[in-house]
Amino acid sequence: MDRYMRSAPYNMLHICVDVASEGHIAGRVYNPTIKENIVFRDVNELFLKADQLFDRNGNPMPSSLKRSFTPRDETRPHYYQRHPAQVCEYRDLLVQQGKVITLDLVVLTRHLSSWQGYLFYEDQTYEFKEVLEIVKTINKLLNL
Template sequence: MNKYINSIPFNMIRLCIDSYNGYKITGKAYNSTISECIDFMDIYEVILRMDRVFDHNGNPLSSQIRRSFHQEDTVYPYQNKPSTFVSYEELAKHKGKIAAFDIVVKGRRNSTWQGCVFHKDIEYTFSTILDMIKILDSLLKKC
């Protein structure tokens, strides 16, 4: 975990879970590059909103450009180290009513995320968003 805190803290999401009912997960999400937390009523909302944050940061860079009939936000160019508002230590203080997870997004290839989930100092790797949701679901069932 420490290697990610020192090298890519802007790619980390602190996911604080307040309620869990099957795949219905609600709570708050934090990232060091945004000043406010993201309140979410569904895990898919976090994914969509964090994708926009990553697009704005330019890191991790998406491997594909979104196409739409509606005008969308500009995708910013790659940034090696986007500016941050808070340190990881401050983010780690946030806890959910049920659990808290740290998600590190290493890449966004093939229109999905690759990375790892940390819970109680154990690392779980995922290669798709669906894998990540399955990991979160199995960990939440144990909580």
């Protein structure tokens, strides 16, 4: 995991799960490019808010552009690969712990409208090729 922390901390999510019951999780997400944590009430909100963060950061880039019939909002960032500024070190975020479980997620790419990368839990590493694999792994780790 150290390799990813040095190379691409803007792609990493430090996920603190505070509530887990019957397939439902809620908690907080930390990333070194934002000052405040992201609060999520369910797994769908987790992925939607994280995707918005990646869009804002411009990294990892989406494989397809979002389209709309309304005029383009010029305040919204353009899609391009960039290295956003860090407001804190990723290692500083590691002190945050979830009440139920704490996970680290590295999203390397966003192809085919999904995510690809690695999920870290304690000394275990799980590779994923789509978001559904992340959900299945989290549920397995939580015994849900």
